[in-house]
Amino acid sequence: MRIIIIMGDLWTLKVNQVAVVSGFSTSMTEAFQGRLSALGFRSGQKVFCLGETPFGGPRIFQIGDSVFSLARDLARGIAVETLEMQS
């Protein structure tokens, strides 16, 4: 058994999966990066996917003591790392 780090974006998280924020996509403007940082999406912060919504809409994430809903285009711009066990 070994633990591997999987790199992806926030949208790839499955419901109830935990990840750690690792940065932002280079295509994201500085203003958005600043806003997301102020909301708690900073490198090293734990983020938890709480659920999906009807009609394929935004997904729900908990970060710190707050819960946010992010649409696909924004979630795709947040890089995350997850840990997986591999045999």
Place this chain on the structure above:
Amino acid sequence: MGKRSQILIIGNPNVGKSLLFNRLTGLKQKVANFPGITVEVLSGAGEGNLSNFDVVDFPGLYSFRAMSRDEEVAIENLKTALSTARYDVVLCVMDSTRLERGLSLALHLKKILSQTQTPIILVSNMIDEVIRSKELLDVEGLSKALDLPVIPVSARNGTGFERMRELILEKSAGLAPAVAETPRPLDAALFQFQPEIAEHATGLSRRYGPRSDVILKTHNRLDKVFLSGAFGGLIFIATMLLLFQAIFSWSSPLMDGIQTLILSSGNWSASWFAEGPDRDFVNEALFGGVGSFLVFVPQIFILFIIIGFLEDSGYLARAAIISHRPLSLFGLSGRSFVPMLSGFACAIPAIMAARAVDSPKKRFLTILVIPLLTCSARLPVYGLLIAALIPKKTALFGLVGLQGLVFLGLYLFGLLLALIVSGIISQTSAKNYSDTPFIIELPPYRWPSIKPILLSSLGKSFSFVKKAGGVIFVVTVVIWFLGYFPDGSGNLATSYLGRVGHAIEPVFSPMGLNWKFGVAILTSFLAREVFVGTLGTLYGIEAADEHISSLADVLKNSGLTLASGMALLVFYAVALQCASTVAVIHKETRSSKAAIGVLVFYSLLAYVLGVITFNIFA
């Protein structure tokens, strides 16, 4: 008179700043459990021992960095206020159940205000929710760690306010009252986002604040139901159906009561006058015209209650999330949902609430389509025509009424047209506006307090009657005079109004409408609710011998056909007959081209669709 002292309220969105402001000033600023409800700077005189203070409430902010041009203006205003004006005390408000970002803003403010030596008091609101969750907030420890006074309060029930008021007086006692000083802008670098401050705030929150997992547990469980794939969608649709059905069904007993009251008051008042113009004026202009509008106020009242209930419960933010994907297909956003829903009550606050839409492009589109949604001023028109044209049949053991279904159909028609218009404009003229992606913070679920919702709904309904009532009174009196004179016999055909009506009759004949409806449409271009009052006066004049009877019954017997009635309904569903809405579009878009364009476009569209509807039903 000496200079007044100043208190500034700052905090993240949806931490209860407006409720705190209301408690300090005794004012009734709109509050709701939805981020971004305060869209402009508010100011009011303090009450009680703070009567020497002016309280200033700024819209909520996450940081001093803007995401859009509009947000930039708001943040620049705050920066200027902090740099150039001297405040005696700054109240930094945070939500005790989610301290992280509140503390981050507080630490940042502390650093900025250390330059001007302005005292800060950290107000930890919603302490009642921490207590209810059996969690703790280490107020003393937090206060020592921050080197700032921390006051736990509940703006909802007033806990901690006495201590907060004392502290405000203490902090400002040693200072001279605020005076306008020579501007000395603070260093711009001070306002930059500083990650180390955010990290420090996270650490403090974990050490001294309540455990977020415990606080969020119930809310997250409820979200698993309200936001789940199929069930969440069904709840959303059922809630919206209930909303629209309730407007018509639940308000019926109240409407019947008001109608009976108006009829008996009219007959009683008229009995005091001898036959002649005086008696006809009381009967037709006052009770026939203004009275026919008042009958529909209960529908407006019920609508305000339901929207208030949904807002306070925290469900509206979930509804915004659920509606994001469908709305985005038409160029709008989930953030457009709340302004659009408010548009079903009144377009004016709804257009102002569109400031919460952070994307300039989507905000512009939201503003443009709100006038197409069925506002409360359309309710009297719809209510009258539906009562006159649609039979009172019911189905499903009396639960669903045919009249209610037609009502729902009109709401859906307005909504569908709004989406189509938005879809077309988003592909064409709105391309020049910049866009921002969708992100929204989920507020906690809360049991709505019934009393404030009832009081607020009553206040809004009275304010609606006051605002519209004045215009309706003037228009109905003028219409009555024009319809009664020059011969003073009440013979409409030979009256001034009859002559004007016959001159414009050819314009409305393609919709199968006689000249009286033409006059009613014309007079309602300032405010659409005038339509009912005008018809009440016009048909009151004609039916003067039969005394006052229900206007819907009079219309039913006047020969109004289903085709003409449907054409009228469609016309009123589309036309922008509200001078205040045009003015607020101009103010919010800062474009007279947009305001006039919307007025002309919707008027022409209403006419064309009205004529098409008449021909389909005829």
